[in-house]
Amino acid sequence: MTLFSGLSAFSITPTDTAGRVDTAALARLLERICTAGAHSIGLLGSTGGYAFLLREERRRAVAAAVESVEGRIPIIVGVGALRTDEAELLAQDASKAGATGLLLAPMSYTPLTEEEVFQHMSAVAKAGDLPLCIYNNPGTTRFVFSDDLIVRLAEVPNIAAIKMPLPADGDFRGKLGRLRARLPADFAIGYSGDWGAAGSLLAGGDAWYSVVAGLLPAEALALTHAAMAGDRAQAERLDQAFQPLWNLFKEFGSFRVMYAIAGILGLCQVDPPRPILPLRSDDVARVRVAVDHLRA
Numbered sequence: 001m002t003l004f005s006g007l008s009a010f011s012i013t014p015t016d017t018a019g020r021v022d023t024a025a026l027a028r029l030l031e032r033i034c035t036a037g038a039h040s041i042g043l044l045g046s047t048g049g050y051a052f053l054l055r056e057e058r059r060r061a062v063a064a065a066v067e068s069v070e071g072r073i074p075i076i077v078g079v080g081a082l083r084t085d086e087a088e089l090l091a092q093d094a095s096k097a098g099a100t101g102l103l104l105a106p107m108s109y110t111p112l113t114e115e116e117v118f119q120h121m122s123a124v125a126k127a128g129d130l131p132l133c134i135y136n137n138p139g140t141t142r143f144v145f146s147d148d149l150i151v152r153l154a155e156v157p158n159i160a161a162i163k164m165p166l167p168a169d170g171d172f173r174g175k176l177g178r179l180r181a182r183l184p185a186d187f188a189i190g191y192s193g194d195w196g197a198a199g200s201l202l203a204g205g206d207a208w209y210s211v212v213a214g215l216l217p218a219e220a221l222a223l224t225h226a227a228m229a230g231d232r233a234q235a236e237r238l239d240q241a242f243q244p245l246w247n248l249f250k251e252f253g254s255f256r257v258m259y260a261i262a263g264i265l266g267l268c269q270v271d272p273p274r275p276i277l278p279l280r281s282d283d284v285a286r287v288r289v290a291v292d293h294l295r296a
Contacts, residue, residue, distance in 0.1 A: 009038040055093070134163065145162070
């Protein structure tokens with residue numbers, strides 16, 4: 001496996017109400033990912049609430065993660081920030097702390113142009129001096145990477161992969177084919193959006209950047225192995241077991257649901273950062289049913 005391939009498990013980042021990272025709880029979550037055998041950890045991604053954390057807390061989280069996993073699994077660290085200079089510093093912090101790779105989304109308040117995103121990505125890739133994955137997350141950033149921009153960025157030193165959203169028409173194979181025809185052979189294309197994991201991997205995607213794997217890594221890994229082996233029947237059977245959870249992800253947003261799952265599994269009792277509110281007790285009960293269904 002290369003760095004940006006296979007199952008990348010994205011953990012929540014447990015914090016107290018003041019936004020201070022609970023490094024002991026984070027280490028417990030990452031240990032589950034290591035033990036399950038995921039191919040990488042996604043730290044401080046959207047699931048990890050990076051946008052809610054101060055630079056010092058992000059630095060503490062990376063240091064704790066590197067110390068906890070002791071080189072057993074690669075760590076890909078999200079370094080998104082509104083300002084380019086801040087993202088450059090975050091990339092340098094992650095590199096110095098021992099991260100294996102970086103993940104960068106073009107955060108913004110003012111809508112960005114393609115040239116602005118190109119220069120932002122190029123600057124951060126240079127500052128971090130680690131393999132970097134473009135985070136194409138229009139649902140959050142409201143910026144959509146064109147194929148032309150992806151091709152241009154693939155020529156920038158250190159930019160080695162892209163994390164794609166699910167195609168609106170569900171045509172993974174067509175989208176992958178069009179991109180691969182224009183990109184270097186070693187440029188990795190993976191997908192987020194957990195309910196599209198089976199389809200993206202069966203179509204030849206390099207990686208599943210998985211929310212649910214942050215807390216249920218063994219179950220997510222079974223789906224990954226089946227799909228990457230081309231076992232459509234098994235992959236679709238396993239994906240069907242996830243469907244109640246996928247439905248809750250779509251209804252409430254996976255971020256809120258993940259915090260509920262952490263409590264249900266007894267891994268940590270923390271609320272999402274405000275202004276995000278925890279799920280109501282009756283909705284948590286629905287999450288519990290979905291988790292029990294999956295694990296059964």
